[in-house]
Amino acid sequence: MQLPQFPGTNIEILLYENVSNVDAIRSRVVELPYAFIDASAICSVEQIMSAIYRVMIEANYNRLRTKTLHSEILLALSPTSNIGEAFKRFGLKENTKNLFMIQITQDKTSNVDKTLVKGDIIEFKDESIERMSDIETIKKIYKIDQSLHLKNNTQLSRAVVDAIQLRGL
């Protein structure tokens, strides 16, 4: 997949369910050329995509705050500019069951290693994502007031996208 504004960059997103080898992946996260994101902190397609878009804007018109585009996605997802915090919140945890594996490359063909993560690949769409999200955690991460009127996932996602687009600016 490409973003219309950045046709030279290829983006691969895989959503895994019931992952059995999270520990093995966690121990190698630094060396693997992918971004791994705990699916419980994600509520929609647009949350992931708007973070990737933000990464592309920063990479092309400003500068990266982390070492790679992949780690930059985790920072972009975060409402704060603290990199360690971003990794803690959106990175893989001991108890992670479902995860996103994302690759950003300048290659035309994708070369994602689908054998790396042991789990079931499911379609990258809102219905699947919503099943895995932990709404209370997401509200806490983005400091979205509990008493707020965000009635449905669409509204929650909109507040989250706002935070992603405006972080640190």
Next chain:
Amino acid sequence: MSQEIIDTVAQYLTPSIPIKLISQGAEAVVFSTAVHPYCPMRETASGNEPTQYIIKYRSPKKYRHPIIDKQLTKHRTLSESRLLAKLFLIEHLNVPKLIATDVYNGYIWLEFLGEDLPNNCGYSNLKNFLWMYANDPYNEQVKNTLFEVGKQIGLLHWNDYCHGDLTTSNIVLAKDDNGIDWVPYLIDFGLGSQSNMVEDKGVDLYVLERAIISTHSSFSGKYNQWLIDGFSSIYKAQGKTGAKKLEEVLKRFADVRMRGRKRTMVG
């Protein structure tokens, strides 16, 4: 000059994002497009009509020093985006959804609101809507719509935000989920700000009143009354504090009307 700006935008967006110029102001140029910046699946989601998006671009101004120009563009793009994010969190207030911002280049992506009115009456902003009802100016739908517009402004002001350029073109009507009633949205917060000053609120109300008087003069008396009724209803729902603050705002509104928008400065 204008073509130069369009070329810059087209180059930034690449040919995969075709754009249509819809408005040009002193500060920014506004385009529409059917391409979402990062959610390709959104474009065909609703089925029949293609979803549209708004791109607001603040072009570099040649009369400014390049360094200052960059800072100003970044600052203004960011303030408008931030304001939209904050206003979304106010319950019942309707503002366009922020999709993306690129403060380094001066771009804001927003959801497109409104539609074309029937019988070639033009795009569904408040101005064209009132023109559409020129033959039936005191129609119940006109009354309800203006009352609802007044409520939106009331909500904005009650929460201590000001619009800064409240005209009938900057109020857009979109059909609600049932497809029958018009829901007003306030757009273009380029001059908006957080403000608890009665002066700013009074000026907002005055600017809108002037806009109504100048384009719909024969019916402006009733129209402005309905707007103020809607506006007041928000404050009155807030008990004693609301009533007191309402009185302050309306008093200042009357003062501004007497002297004009700009306070006289002599000497």
